[in-house]
Amino acid sequence: MRTTGDVIIEPRHARDLVITRTFAAPRELVFDAWTQPELLRQWYGPRGWQLTTCEMDLRAGGRFLFVLERPNRADMALRGTYQAVDAPTRLATSERWDDDWTDGETRTTTMFDERDGVTTVSRIIEFTSAAARDRALGSIGRDGLEEAFERLDDVVRAGRDDAARPVAGQNHASPSDVGRDDIASRYRRRAARFEELISGVGTVAWASQSPCQDWTARDVVDHVVDMHAAMLAPLGRSLGPESSAVAGPIDAFTSARAQLQLALDDPAVAGTASDTPTGTLTFAEHVDAALSVDLVMHGWDLARATGQDDTIQDEDLQLLWPIAQAIPEQFRVPGAFRPGLVVFGPQVPVAADAALQHKILGMYGRDPAWQSPPAA
Incomplete structure (x- = not known):
């Protein structure tokens, strides 16, 4: 197991990689940040990168396309299909990078587990082979995963603080008052x-x-x-x-x-x-x-x-x-x-x-x- 900052990266079974990180926010906020284009654009990728294309058909069988613009480097594109969308607890996808650095399609299950207002995100990535998994394990930290999660943490903390901020003259929120x-x-x-x-x-x-x-x-x-x-x-x-x-x-x-x-x-x-x-x-x-x-x-x-x-x-x-x-x-x-x-x-x-x-x-x-x- 290798721990980098608040992120835990752990090989498991023959060809799986498990990435875990906690966020001090309700899982609905974290799930939204993971599934709403306007929020994804605020954190997806390391600092300095931009998610210039974010096309999502968020349903089982729906497809997605993410294009990342990198400083002084070629763009990166990730394409995939949602296998399951169980809001706000689980996402399952099959996906592939255009430059295929993962040696083929990966299958990823992302789970959102909340306890006492803290959400643990666990991503289980199944690679095509143990060799592909091991190469990813050696490079995934350098590719900026920690920075991306730090940016995600900023997004969900801002959402949590906005939700907790009282509105003048309002004693409680009705369904039409919420964000x-x-x-x-x-x-x-x-x-x-x-x-x-x-x-x-x-x-x-x-x-x-x-x-x-x-x-x-x-x-x-x-x-x-x-x-x-x-x-x-x-x-x-x-x-x-x-x-x-x-x-x-x-x-x-x-x-x-x-x-x-x-x-x-x-x-x-x-x-x-x-x-x-x-x-x-x-x-x-x-x-x-x-x-x-x-x-x-x-x-x-x-x-x-x-x-x-x-x-x-x-x-x-x-x-x-x-x-x-x-x-x-x-x-x-x-x-x-x-x-x-x-x-x-x-x-x-x-x-x-x-x-x-x-x-x-x-x-x-x-x-x-x-x-x-x-x-x-």
Whole structure:
């Protein structure tokens, strides 16, 4: 094992290299710094280097291209494919440098583990051979890994300090008060979970009744895709044919998700304000208040309809509880916003000592005990 500064570089097994470094920031911030182009450009590479190209399709099967400009030297390009994106805990990629100094494609798994506000990043790199791994081990420190991680540390510390800084006249933060980066990260995590549920639906199960009256499991996904289109409409954008009704559920959603995330990750677009049923909101705020919440609730609908794990993450329960308690009664009136539209059904009573998930489901008009009827 070789330790360089705060970075631990350790060979493992026949051809793996494990790189570990801790950061004094929540893992959501570190994950965002690793996956959002505007943040990656601030730290990726040693000091003096610039990430001039940062193209990312952050989803399983999506591709990325990073081009680094080096002082007085030729540019370096890294191309790859995301094998898994599990925000904010894990990224898995296959990648290759254009100058091929690693002797072929490497497979990298990056894990983000937080304890007491400190995040440990562990990168497991699988090389094509033990010889390729050993050459990398001898040069990786000199290539500026430590400097890059120092720059990353500066980025996440700044994000942590900004998040902790109080806002005058504000006692607590609501979902629309948090930073755009937090909103983008929350959407990314919830969309990944919804996509996981879609992938777990069998062919026959798409016709299963859902907890939403008159909707099948497929109808739930179609509605969520339509919500993506509704979010983009005020920007003058629309979903492509890949998200049309004739597309399969997984293709329709992944395409809509990619377009929404692209808009959300653009600061200029995310800050664009427009009129919504709840007042004037920025694009990011509107996504967080409507679509992102839909992903959680309709994720439960889809899971319950198709026999999958319907547990809502504790982080989401804590965020949704105050929102659920403040749902305006107008939102429960059919057609209040437009004919035929039902935003929330009547509140379903649950026991006072019920689990928090059950209380929230009841507030959102769901019966926590609902079960999909047996197939005819």
